[in-house]
Amino acid sequence: MAVIRREAVFSNKLLPYLLVAPQLVLTGVFFLWPAVQALQQSVMKSDPFGIRTRFVGWENFKALFADPLYLGSIRLSFVFAGAVAFLAMSLALFLAVQANRQLRGSQIYKTLLIWPYALAPAVSAVLWVFLFQPSIGVVSLALQGLGIPWDYHLHGGQALLLVILASVARQISYNFIFFLAGLQAVPKTLIEAAMIDGASSRRVFWSVVFPLLTPTTFFLIVMNTVYAFFDTFGVIDALTKGGPGKATETLCYKVYLDGFRSFRINSSAAQSVVLMAVVILLTAFQFKFLQRRVHYEGGG
Amino acid sequence: MKKARKSLANIPAHLFLAVAAALLAFPVYMAFIGSTHDAATIGRGRMPLTPGAYLGQNYVQAWAYGTGERVSGTPVRVMMVNSLTMALAIALGKIFMSVLAAYAVVFFRFPLRNFFFWLIFITLMLPLEVRIIPSYKVASDLKLVNTFLGLTLPMMVSATGTLLFRQVFLSMPKELLEAAKIDGAGPLRCLWSIVLPLSRPSLAALFVVMFVYGWNQYLWPLLITTTRQMDTVAIGLVRMLGTSESLMDWNLVMAATIMTMAVPVSVVILLQRWLVKGLVEIGK
Numbered sequence: 001m002a003v004i005r006r007e008a009v010f011s012n013k014l015l016p017y018l019l020v021a022p023q024l025v026l027t028g029v030f031f032l033w034p035a036v037q038a039l040q041q042s043v044m045k046s047d048p049f050g051i052r053t054r055f056v057g058w059e060n061f062k063a064l065f066a067d068p069l070y071l072g073s074i075r076l077s078f079v080f081a082g083a084v085a086f087l088a089m090s091l092a093l094f095l096a097v098q099a100n101r102q103l104r105g106s107q108i109y110k111t112l113l114i115w116p117y118a119l120a121p122a123v124s125a126v127l128w129v130f131l132f133q134p135s136i137g138v139v140s141l142a143l144q145g146l147g148i149p150w151d152y153h154l155h156g157g158q159a160l161l162l163v164i165l166a167s168v169a170r171q172i173s174y175n176f177i178f179f180l181a182g183l184q185a186v187p188k189t190l191i192e193a194a195m196i197d198g199a200s201s202r203r204v205f206w207s208v209v210f211p212l213l214t215p216t217t218f219f220l221i222v223m224n225t226v227y228a229f230f231d232t233f234g235v236i237d238a239l240t241k242g243g244p245g246k247a248t249e250t251l252c253y254k255v256y257l258d259g260f261r262s263f264r265i266n267s268s269a270a271q272s273v274v275l276m277a278v279v280i281l282l283t284a285f286q287f288k289f290l291q292r293r294v295h296y297e298g299g300g
Numbered sequence: 301m302k303k304a305r306k307s308l309a310n311i312p313a314h315l316f317l318a319v320a321a322a323l324l325a326f327p328v329y330m331a332f333i334g335s336t337h338d339a340a341t342i343g344r345g346r347m348p349l350t351p352g353a354y355l356g357q358n359y360v361q362a363w364a365y366g367t368g369e370r371v372s373g374t375p376v377r378v379m380m381v382n383s384l385t386m387a388l389a390i391a392l393g394k395i396f397m398s399v400l401a402a403y404a405v406v407f408f409r410f411p412l413r414n415f416f417f418w419l420i421f422i423t424l425m426l427p428l429e430v431r432i433i434p435s436y437k438v439a440s441d442l443k444l445v446n447t448f449l450g451l452t453l454p455m456m457v458s459a460t461g462t463l464l465f466r467q468v469f470l471s472m473p474k475e476l477l478e479a480a481k482i483d484g485a486g487p488l489r490c491l492w493s494i495v496l497p498l499s500r501p502s503l504a505a506l507f508v509v510m511f512v513y514g515w516n517q518y519l520w521p522l523l524i525t526t527t528r529q530m531d532t533v534a535i536g537l538v539r540m541l542g543t544s545e546s547l548m549d550w551n552l553v554m555a556a557t558i559m560t561m562a563v564p565v566s567v568v569i570l571l572q573r574w575l576v577k578g579l580v581e582i583g584k
Binding site (some may be wrong): 010012014017023024030033034041065098099101112116120121122123126128132134169174230233237240254265268273276277283 | 331497
């Protein structure tokens with residue numbers, strides 16, 4: 001497919017600048033300038049009253065990576081993101097495969113699986129607190145009835161599990177939408193051909209359908225990691241506030257705590273820069289791969 | 301015969317889908333039940349699984365006052381207006397700015413065009429969490445704390461929107477605009493009477509996605525608003541929840557949750573087709 005280089009339709013000199021101006025001004029004021037400030041603060045150190053500031057180079061980063069609490073938070077964030085992405089994606093894929101069959105009422109099922117996308121992570125967490133609150137929640141009472149000492153205010157492992165499950169529940173809808181769209185794009189003739197060759201439906205799925213979903217899967221891995229790292233802030237804030245102890249204090253929640261609760265500005269800025277590196281890697285990964293997909297589409 | 305065998309084969313699929321749907325709906329069902337009892341019944345840890353008699357009272361109280369004996373919250377009517385204002389402003393603002401920027405990038409050639417496009421693109425890599433303290437400082441220096449402008453303006457930058465409209469505009473036949481130009485239409489006239497009407501499906505799809513996105517914001521409102529009058533739904537509900545002790549007005553919290561959920565959930569259910577289209581298009 002030849003790339004057609006478009007010529008300009010209009011030749012106004014000033015107008016295009018006016019058109020991009022609103023978005024550029026906001027980008028500069030609220031994105032680029034603060035990001036530069038964060039970079040700058042991450043290599044400075046202020047006294048507690050913010051009166052004097054001096055350049056310290058890598059010191060904040062060295063301190064960060066020597067801090068067992070920070071290393072713990074890194075480990076926790078990866079376990080958390082891995083669990084959320086894996087559970088939310090595999091459950092969504094399974095459900096999308098079911099919903100993609102010729103079922104009676106499949107539109108109703110789709111709606112029933114998509115609506116949770118409307119819930120803010122924090123609001124979804126409020127619903128979960130009501131189920132799992134140790135002394136009044138119906139699910140926790142049922143668990144205690146079975147002899148399980150459920151109290152996520154005390155047990156770090158339970159708190160983490162709860163935060164993971166609450167984050168997964170909402171994200172299933174998002175993944176479901178994409179997997180279903182991906183499945184619907186798989187040519188029926190391809191599946192029929194494999195069936196005629198005598199492949200079992202399980203075999204058809206893993207060797208014909210799933211490979212065709214690779215672009216969707218990669219895209220969702222990135223999106224779910226971003227979701228788990230950043231968008232679950234509300235879930236954690238509503239459910240556990242990072243506790244008990246540091247059991248659910250992910251990198252993102254720690255940036256907030258250190259910056260706005262403990263006022264450790266420079267450490268928080270250094271943590272921001274680490275997160276920035278994570279996002280840049282994820283975005284680069286996504287776009288490298290996206291280009292490949294464009295290539296496939298062009299070639300096909 | 302063949303049909304009967306086929307519907308038999310579909311039973312497991314029905315079962316899995318129904319169970320998943322029920323599990324996802326269960327928290328909402330229990331929240332609804334909680335919103336129909338009195339605080340004492342819930343606080344004793346003996347809440348029945350069927351509705352109680354306090355529905356009307358709880359909803360009226362949550363709607364008008366948001367405050368009970370052991371909960372001091374913001375009235376639902378205030379939170380709803382705040383969230384609605386925020387969501388609409390963010391959705392419309394994002395669309396407005398990204399349409400203009402994409403229009404300039406696609407239909408004009410001007411120095412720094414690519415540079416500007418990249419500046420907007422870079423914002424994808426700068427979520428709030430990586431510039432949290434300086435962003436707050438900028439907003440407070442500009443006296444934007446506790447204002448709707450402060451709540452929404454920083455959220456209106458949209459690299460995804462700009463990318464999406466760029467794709468849409470690139471796929472439009474250039475001849476349409478050339479013809480209009482010959483008829484004497486200027487660039488803004490062309491945008492308004494040709495480009496926008498042709499982009500209607502994408503506009504609708506992006507609006508639904510961005511409305512839900514705007515409604516669900518949490519961290520920025522948490523930082524930028526400090527008064528109850530400015531509480532959005534998510535902030536207000538978590539504030540009501542407090543430390544989630546057993547003895548509090550769970551009935552009011554749940555009534556507030558159910559009422560406020562109704563808005564984004566209806567949007568997603570009624571405009572599902574557009575939501576799906578929008579998400580998938582952005583993902584491309």
